[in-house]
Amino acid sequence: MSECCTYSQDINTGQSLVAISVDSACAASLQCDIYIQREPNEEPILYRRKSHPLEKADLDRLIKRGIETIFISKSHEATYRDRMYEEVCCDETIAPAERFRVLRDINEAFFEKAFRGGKLDEVVGFSEVLGSQLTEIISRNDLVVEDLLSLMEFDNGTYTHCINVSTYCLLLATHLGISKVEELESIAAGALLHDIGKRQVQLSVLNKPGPLTDEQREHVQRHPLIGFEELSLRGDMNWRQLMIVYQHHERMDGLGYPTGISGDEIHPWARICSIADVFHALTSIRPYRFPLSVSAASVVIGGEMKTAFDSEMVKCWNTIMKTTPCFMA
Amino acid sequence: MLEYDNEDDPMLYGIVNHLRCDIMIPPCLSNFFDKKKSGVVMADDRRRYKRWNFRNLGALEIRQSFTDLERHTCWCRIYIKDISIGGVSFLHSEQLFPMEQMRILFPKKSLEPIFKGRDRNIIEVKRCRKRGQRCYEIGAQFVEEFRDQSG
Numbered sequence: 001m002s003e004c005c006t007y008s009q010d011i012n013t014g015q016s017l018v019a020i021s022v023d024s025a026c027a028a029s030l031q032c033d034i035y036i037q038r039e040p041n042e043e044p045i046l047y048r049r050k051s052h053p054l055e056k057a058d059l060d061r062l063i064k065r066g067i068e069t070i071f072i073s074k075s076h077e078a079t080y081r082d083r084m085y086e087e088v089c090c091d092e093t094i095a096p097a098e099r100f101r102v103l104r105d106i107n108e109a110f111f112e113k114a115f116r117g118g119k120l121d122e123v124v125g126f127s128e129v130l131g132s133q134l135t136e137i138i139s140r141n142d143l144v145v146e147d148l149l150s151l152m153e154f155d156n157g158t159y160t161h162c163i164n165v166s167t168y169c170l171l172l173a174t175h176l177g178i179s180k181v182e183e184l185e186s187i188a189a190g191a192l193l194h195d196i197g198k199r200q201v202q203l204s205v206l207n208k209p210g211p212l213t214d215e216q217r218e219h220v221q222r223h224p225l226i227g228f229e230e231l232s233l234r235g236d237m238n239w240r241q242l243m244i245v246y247q248h249h250e251r252m253d254g255l256g257y258p259t260g261i262s263g264d265e266i267h268p269w270a271r272i273c274s275i276a277d278v279f280h281a282l283t284s285i286r287p288y289r290f291p292l293s294v295s296a297a298s299v300v301i302g303g304e305m306k307t308a309f310d311s312e313m314v315k316c317w318n319t320i321m322k323t324t325p326c327f328m329a
Numbered sequence: 330m331l332e333y334d335n336e337d338d339p340m341l342y343g344i345v346n347h348l349r350c351d352i353m354i355p356p357c358l359s360n361f362f363d364k365k366k367s368g369v370v371m372a373d374d375r376r377r378y379k380r381w382n383f384r385n386l387g388a389l390e391i392r393q394s395f396t397d398l399e400r401h402t403c404w405c406r407i408y409i410k411d412i413s414i415g416g417v418s419f420l421h422s423e424q425l426f427p428m429e430q431m432r433i434l435f436p437k438k439s440l441e442p443i444f445k446g447r448d449r450n451i452i453e454v455k456r457c458r459k460r461g462q463r464c465y466e467i468g469a470q471f472v473e474e475f476r477d478q479s480g
């Protein structure tokens with residue numbers, strides 16, 4: 001199945017097009033102009049006008065022709081995502097793993113934004129490898145899927161953030177020498193839910209463009225604790241995963257929250273997540289500031305924020321940044 | 330040695346004084362047991378119940394609440410900071426985690442006007458903040474009984 005992070009252009013109108021998978025188009029019953037590529041490297045051409053919506057049979061025909069990706073205009077992307085959400089993610093007759101797979105398709109476009117400055121084809125390659133690992137991990141765990149679906153319903157930004165942080169955690173954990181599949185899966189699943197407590201924070205506060213009041217900050221800073229409480233009661237997360245949720249905002253210098261512990265008191269998995277979390281926060285669009293480039297974010301992590309993180313892990317992260325093609329500007 | 334008032338419940342003090350206590354009071358809390366602090370109502374509009382400063386000694390029975398978090402059952406001495414009908418905050422030498430449940434003992438005679446005979450012996454940890462080396466401030470809620478650990 002193709003990924004949907006490629007942007008292209010309608011050669012006649014010049015409008016930006018975004019690629020989506022045929023599978024997900026099928027699920028979302030699209031009502032907009034549809035474009036296809038006749039050959040892999042050709043510009044997409046208009047295939048079907050909005051007035052003649054695609055039928056299931058049309059999509060089957062495309063799949064038979066080996067076409068796995070279709071394009072819609074960028075201006076329809078938001079509507080597409082909303083429809084996907086309404087028609088697929090809320091449909092409890094579809095298995096959670098399948099709902100997640102569709103969700104992930106929607107999410108692919110965000111990878112491109114996350115890796116600004118990277119080379120697109122390598123970005124796709126990167127997201128394919130880790131993304132499919134992640135998809136498999138998630139698909140095996142219905143409860144995690146349910147949580148992710150509810151997180152997406154709550155706030156798409158938080159959902160996207162969690163997917164990305166989990167991907168970075170996998171990357172860092174692997175480079176730190178963690179090789180047992182069960183451990184890697186456990187880290188990825190814990191990281192996916194690291195901000196689950198944010199569902200209890202008001203959206204207006206979470207996405208507030210300006211600085212938070214003391215009371216609002218206090219409220220936001222309760223999310224690790226809320227997440228921990230919620231997940232620990234459920235009993236399907238192990239202690240190390242719970243520590244990711246509870247301690248991912250702790251800092252090695254003791255200036256973090258909720259407890260203000262330092263050094264070895266912070267679980268190693270939470271230390272991994274804290275680097276991944278800050279890296280994604282710095283490189284993604286936030287309501288209150290523009291994203292940093294990969295290299296600028298690395299400077300912040302290894303410089304002004306260095307006392308916050310495990311220095312060995314930062315070293316490892318910097319090596320990843322310098323040697324993984326998609327991160328290199 | 331920190332000073333405290335032991336007139337409330339001399340027998341309990343006798344026991345509590347023999348319990349292990351590893352708390353290290355950081356300089357910023359050196360006047361923790363200042364008598365002027367006890368009994369003063371703390372202003373905080375967001376709280377459901379009125380909170381009283383209650384600087385005193387107490388005992389905490391450490392128990393295992395999470396399967397993956399090993400705790401050896403034992404009693405230790407804690408320093409009570411403030412109290413309300415709904416909860417208590419105290420200093421302890423170790424980090425405690427939210428949802429951990431423990432038994433707590435503290436002198437209750439002077440608190441009778443607040444508690445009015447209600448049992449206040451079991452707590453569930455709600456928050457924990459490190460105040461210094463071997464000093465954690467714990468906020469906990471009183472609960473009626475221990476959570477069933479079986480499921």
Ligand SMILES: [Fe+2]
Nearest residue numbers: 194195248249
């Ligand atoms: Fe967080």
Ligand SMILES: [Fe+2]
Nearest residue numbers: 161194195277
């Ligand atoms: Fe986060």
